[in-house]
Amino acid sequence: MIKIEDITGALSCTEYNKNTNFCTEPVKHVAASDLMSEVLVAEEENLMLITALNTEQTIRTAHIVDALGILLVNGKTPQPGMVRLAEEFDIALISTKKSMFESCAAVHSMLNGEND
Amino acid sequence: MIKKLIPVYENQTPLVVLELIQGHKISEIMSRNVVSVKPDVTMREVKLMMKDRGISGMPVVRQKRLLGIISVEDLLNALEDGLMDDSVEKHMSRNPVILEEQMPVSFAIDYFENYSFNRFPVLNESKELVGMLTDRDIIMHMIKVMNGEIGRLEELAKHGHHTEIGNVIRRYAVVQNDFKNAGKASSEIKALLQEHDVDRKIIRAAATAIYELEINQVVHSLGGEIVCRISDDHVEVLARDRGPGIKNIDLALSEGFSTATDWIRSMGFGAGMGLPNIKRVSDDFRIKSSESGTEIKVIINLPEDS
Ligand SMILES: Nc1ncnc2c1ncn2[C@@H]1O[C@H](COP(=O)(O)OP(=O)(O)O)[C@@H](O)[C@H]1O
Ligand SMILES: [Mg+2]
Numbered sequence: 001m002i003k004i005e006d007i008t009g010a011l012s013c014t015e016y017n018k019n020t021n022f023c024t025e026p027v028k029h030v031a032a033s034d035l036m037s038e039v040l041v042a043e044e045e046n047l048m049l050i051t052a053l054n055t056e057q058t059i060r061t062a063h064i065v066d067a068l069g070i071l072l073v074n075g076k077t078p079q080p081g082m083v084r085l086a087e088e089f090d091i092a093l094i095s096t097k098k099s100m101f102e103s104c105a106a107v108h109s110m111l112n113g114e115n116d
Numbered sequence: 117m118i119k120k121l122i123p124v125y126e127n128q129t130p131l132v133v134l135e136l137i138q139g140h141k142i143s144e145i146m147s148r149n150v151v152s153v154k155p156d157v158t159m160r161e162v163k164l165m166m167k168d169r170g171i172s173g174m175p176v177v178r179q180k181r182l183l184g185i186i187s188v189e190d191l192l193n194a195l196e197d198g199l200m201d202d203s204v205e206k207h208m209s210r211n212p213v214i215l216e217e218q219m220p221v222s223f224a225i226d227y228f229e230n231y232s233f234n235r236f237p238v239l240n241e242s243k244e245l246v247g248m249l250t251d252r253d254i255i256m257h258m259i260k261v262m263n264g265e266i267g268r269l270e271e272l273a274k275h276g277h278h279t280e281i282g283n284v285i286r287r288y289a290v291v292q293n294d295f296k297n298a299g300k301a302s303s304e305i306k307a308l309l310q311e312h313d314v315d316r317k318i319i320r321a322a323a324t325a326i327y328e329l330e331i332n333q334v335v336h337s338l339g340g341e342i343v344c345r346i347s348d349d350h351v352e353v354l355a356r357d358r359g360p361g362i363k364n365i366d367l368a369l370s371e372g373f374s375t376a377t378d379w380i381r382s383m384g385f386g387a388g389m390g391l392p393n394i395k396r397v398s399d400d401f402r403i404k405s406s407e408s409g410t411e412i413k414v415i416i417n418l419p420e421d422s
Contacts, residue, residue, distance in 0.1 A: 033387075036385060036387070037331075038387045040327070041393060053384040055384060056295075057384050058384065060299035060302065061299075063303065063306070064302060064323040064324055065320065066316065089303075
């Protein structure tokens with residue numbers, strides 16, 4: 001079971017918000033996009049969002065799909081208001097210096113590794 | 117922040133108030149039966165006209181073209197100098213500050229704040245004089261809209277706080293390009309449905325539809341409103357905006373079609389999946405659109421035991 005906590009470790013992330021389930025709830029699916037309507041296509045539960053979009057709309061989108069957390073890539077730091085909203089909606093918010101491609105590959109192999 | 121006479125700020129003012137002043141055009145509130153004078157009329161005649169009608173300024177017009185404004189002050193000066201038989205043209209102020217009929221009311225408020233004039237001529241796109249706007253027109257407009265708004269709030273308050281779903285109505289004003297507030301309707305309705313233990317999937321559907329509707333109004337329209345009605349067995353969302361409308365609805369509904377600019381894409385929108393998402397999550401979807409606006413009505417059913 002991969003938790004946001006594990007991803008934070010594996011990708012050397014900065015933590016901006018730890019949600020209540022940070023260390024307990026498993027990530028089972030990932031939606032990766034910089035366009036929010038593409039994220040809203042996802043119908044799975046236990047989602048994590050990987051994106052380079054660092055606006056409040058990222059948090060709002062994650063909230064709609066009940067995502068556990070958001071991984072910001074390319075070293076993006078949250079824009080003002082983002083952390084407060086992440087706290088309000090209890091969504092994990094972490095950021096890595098790695099690119100979208102590297103991050104997706106790493107998380108993908110973590111999730112796949114556990115299915116083997 | 118600069119201290120303004122009229123305390124209206126983008127980020128602090130309640131949405132209804134912003135909607136009041138940004139969501140209405142000057143053409144909706146100006147007076148259209150304008151009393152104007154021709155340039156060759158004498159100052160004496162103008163004095164009589166103003167006195168009869170109790171007004172303090174008049175536009176000077178030749179064939180719908182605005183040449184200037186003649187005010188009480190100009191009259192007093194002419195009187196003092198004994199020039200009352202002169203033509204208006206000689207005494208009017210030229211190049212008056214004008215408003216355009218398509219501007220939002222907020223522009224007019226700024227003008228009244230920045231200039232000491234009591235009235236502004238309003239021109240249409242062909243630069244013809246089509247109306248006059250006074251501060252009184254603005255006040256009357258505000259009172260009218262406020263009446264409606266407060267009536268609505270009173271109606272809501274009468275029904276008290278709801279412990280049961282059943283006729284909850286929420287209305288949200290959506291302002292063009294206001295990315296800051298986009299998504300608030302969706303979050304609020306989501307919270308409401310959560311309080312009533314509605315099934316997670318259905319909440320997700322409703323939140324998705326409302327969010328995409330909000331974003332589309334922010335991104336593609338001149339502004340509008342979202343009205344959500346929650347009854348015992350369904351959520352109805354009505355999104356109405358003030359234009360410019362969707363040219364080809366079938367095309368707009370197809371996955372991936374978007375007219376969004378690069379700038380909008382950099383804000384995270386313009387995947388061309390909004391309308392398809394709304395359609396997918398809703399049980400009923402109706403859309404009509406013309407140049408004066410787009411109206412989308414969506415229903416999401418609430419199963420009995422949710
Ligand atoms: N309220 C609206 N007013 C005008 N045009 C709209 C509106 N909503 C949608 N559209 C048009 O329909 C297209 C598709 O909308 P949508 O599927 O939400 O994709 P996107 O918003 O990502 O462009 C938009 O690009 C726009 O041209
Ligand atoms: Mg859209």
